[in-house]
Amino acid sequence: MTSVIADPARDRPPGTPGTPGTLGSPPRPSPHHARAPRRPVLTAVAVVASIAVLLPLVFLLVQAFQVGWGTLDPLLFRSLTAQLLWNTISLTVVVMTLCAVIGTVTAWFVERTQIPGRRFWAVLVVIPLGIPDFVVSFGWRAIFPSFGGFWAAVLVMSMAVYPLVYLPVAASLRNADPAQEEVARSLGLGRLTTFWRVTVGQARLAILGGAVLVGLVVLAEFGAFEILGFRTLTTEIYTEFTVGFSTSAGCAFSLILVVLGAALLLGESTLRGGGRGARLGAGVARQMRPVPLGRTRPAALGGVGLLVAVALGVPVGSIVYLIVRRGSTTMPPASLLGAAGNTFFYSACAGLLATAAALPISLLSIRAPRREVRILERSNMLILGVPGLVIALAFTYFTEHYLSGFLYQTPLLLIVTYAVMFFPLAVVSVRAAVARSPVGLEEVGHSLGVPRHKVFWRVTLPLIGPGLAAAFCLVFLESATELTATLVLIPTNAETLATQFWAYQSDFAYSQAAPYAGVIMLIAAVPSFVLGRWFDRLPARGGTAEPQGPAPGTMVVL
Amino acid sequence: MTPRTRVVRRPIRTGRPILAGALAVMLGSVLLVVGNGGSPAAASSSSITLYSGQHVQTTQTLVAQFEKKTGITVNVRYDDEDVFVDQILTEGKNSPADVFYTENSPPLEELASKGLLSPIEPSTLAHTPAKYNSPDGKWVGISARVSVIVYNTSLIKASQLPTSIMDLAQPKWKGKIALAGAETDFQPIVTSVARKYGDAAALTWLEALKTNATSHIYPDNETIADEVNRGQVALGVVNQYYWYRERAEVGASNMHSKIAYFAPHDVGYVLDVSGAGILKSSTHQAADQKFVAFLNSAQGQKIIAQSQSFEYPIASGVTRTGETPFNQLQPNSISIAQLGTGAEAIKLLQEAQLL
Secondary structure, three states, rough: OOOOOOOOOOOOOOOOOOOOOOOOOOOOOOOOHHHHOOOOHHHHHHHHHHHHHHHHHHHHHHHHHHHHHHHHHHHHHHHHHHHHHHHHHHHHHHHHHHHHHHHHHHHHHHHHHHOOOOOHHHOOOOHHOOOHHHHHHHHHHHHHHOOOHHHHHHHHHHHHHOHHHHHHHHHHHHHHHHHHHHHHHHHHOOOOHHHHHHHHHHHHHHHHHHHHHHHHHHOOOOHHHHOOOOHHHHHHHHHHHHHHOOOOHHHHHHHHHHHHHHHHHHHHHHOHHHHHHHHOOOOOOOOOOOEOOHHHHHHHHHHHHHHHHHHHHHHHHHHHHHHHHHHOOOOOOOOOOHHHHHHHHHHHHHHHHHHHHHHHHHHHHHHHOOHHHHHHHHHHHHHHHHHHHHHHHHHHHHHHHHHHOOOOOOOHHHHHHHHHHHHHHHHHHHHHHHHHOOHHHHHHHOOOOOHHHHHHHHHHHHHHHHHHHHHHHHHHHHHOOOOOHHHHOOOOOOHHHHHHHHHHHHHOOOOHHHHHHHHHHHHHHHHHHHHHHHHHHOOOOOOOOOOOOOHHHHOOOO | OOOOHHHHHHHHHHHHHHHHHOOOOHHHHHHHHHHOHHHHHHHHOOOOOOOOOOOHHHHHHHHHHHHHHHEEEEEEEEEHHHHHHHHHHHHHHOOOEEEEEEEOHHHHHHHHHHHOEEEOOHHEEEEOOHHHOOOOOOEEEEEEEEEEEEOOOOOOOOOHOOOOHOOOOOOOOHEEEEEOOHHHHHHHHHHHHHHHHHHHHHHHHHHHHHHHOOOOOOHHHHHHHHHHHOOOOEEEEHHHHHHHHHHHHHHHHOOEEEEEEOEEEOOOOOEEEEEEEEOOOOOHHHHHHHHHHHHHHHHHHHHHOOOOOOEEEOOOOOOOOOOHHHHHHHOOOHHHHHHHOOHHHHHHHHHOOOO
């Protein structure tokens, strides 16, 4: 392998000389990067991971085109499709916007102001991410029987996924240079204007990245809308699968969804532009004086309190109520512990696998950003828009037809499927961590004659560790609540919390379903809590945690 | 040494144990996974795999009794029966499924039409009246249910109820009825209407139902039964057992709904048959035949008669108590063959934009 130091392409473009504090995207490919280094091992692993992720998309295309235009034409081009498109797009846009606002404002209050109980809120506002969306819907409906329709879907989704914006924005606010806000204020800008022009500007990429994740998650959501009786493309895809005996028709609808997902990603790339945050130097690590809230303090407290009450209180409260009410059931008893064990095991393995698989492509896309790598990395994102059932059937097809059923309905394949489904969440987290770890430290290692793999283990990995942890947590959370793919691929006789919840819930046994929802929340709350705590302990530039050394590499943005 | 690595020293200390731990966990997981894996492949002739779209309660009791009687282990998977059809078709010749047990006949007819089912032994078929079996002996009828009206007693009086499902298309029912176009149990009714009045009239009727259902379009019959009981909507058409099952789950005191039958032989008064078939690809044909034979034997039928799924046993002379007796039901005469795979109904439902 060539020496890293000797390769000029590994130096950052002028203007961002290894700046640990830069926000958002990796350096865009410049003419420089035409000579990006080839790294055969990393490339091989990245390609293998990408093939696994892209397999379901291949299956989707083959199925959709197999059926023939004559069947698809009347199915796709009718008023229902238009209605579903409208439902899906308007819902996605509204939820993305709401999450961007809620996530950003909450992050600002928690990170930059003297809001009482800051650390307490920092953890609490993240936990809703760990509550499955179908449990949230279920909870609301337990309280308000006629809860349903567009605004119900907006409320449920916003409350369930806004942490996807909050987390990266909070991290980037911590990381951003507080001096800019001070300069803006000293030049006479009001607090609101400063917030809008400086703070939001600094966090722009984090907001955008988070909102796109929100959009992709909303596109693929099924369970919540099924319970709320709100029809989107994804519920329709499931319907086509479940009534038409036609995998092809379902796949054709899924294609629309993939196109929408691609549009979202393309939009993000365009909006992201060449900007990479405003910080040029590492600056001086110092404690920023949090903004005193003054008379707005009760309002700020009330706002954050209300958010937590709605996002966390409603689902938890209704689950507790249902458990306490104790309905009877004719359903056979099931093992809560066994299901919890399976959920934990499958999800944890999926988290590890996805994180490990995300590392090579993230390293390549940041440290050796060739155009092909970027395309590969972006196309992996599309999988987030593909419904779980399609992905499960794709793996069914490939294992049954090319491996004679080897691995089919084994824990390993289920874990691989989860890892594939939520791979983009891992890539986003890991890539951001790599982008934020200063290549200079690695170069120092190399210049001191340490072999490349040792530098990786001793320098790179510890630096990006927190990003890996974030990736693990996100994949873990999503896997723990997955249902439709699980039902197809779970080992026969095994149950997860989600499948058992489904079995009870569809049999009117709400009181029996509730404990499973409760345990899902408990299991999922642990990584959320860790995630929240960890963000809370990020070296503070703008926050109030104890001042630390620069340790810039430990910064991460999702 | 020390000065040289100073820069990276702290990360090493904190990073390594975590990494080592993560690696160990990952390695352990992989070993565990591989150890756990391969259970379907390990299935011997004394164990079969059942794909069940039927109710968990009944299926579990049937399986437990069968295992006790024969020593053959039955591994059960549960999912929506239509997803199972997609799954079995995707699995192809390596399908782990041996027996497929459904709530309705169309999924079985679909697999039979694709040539994926083995013939059922004639002695087994003989226990169920021929009209409830697959026309060409590819699957056997196990139990039955009928479509009824479920209505909220405080929102509508019994005397105001329609006598035919065709009446629900009238404008006076606007906002009062619930509809689950995606529910498998609804397709036989659509097929029945199309058979009697033709596709064009059936489509007009469906579109009127959709208009009348306004926002009460639900994903399945469970939701219809529940929403009617909660008082969200006055009435809906479901299979009779949904109401009994809901009563068993929530308790009679929490029931605010009742069921009513359509006029005898009404086009909407449809009898649905639940059945079981054996996959041709199964390598345990003898054990599969034994299991299917058990389902419609006197012992299996008695389990169904007492089960909490509230379906009617239809074989071996077993009857159910606690519901309108089976021989007093007066469904219309549409046959299993006429219900077919439901493809016609699905096409109409798609044209009506309900699917």
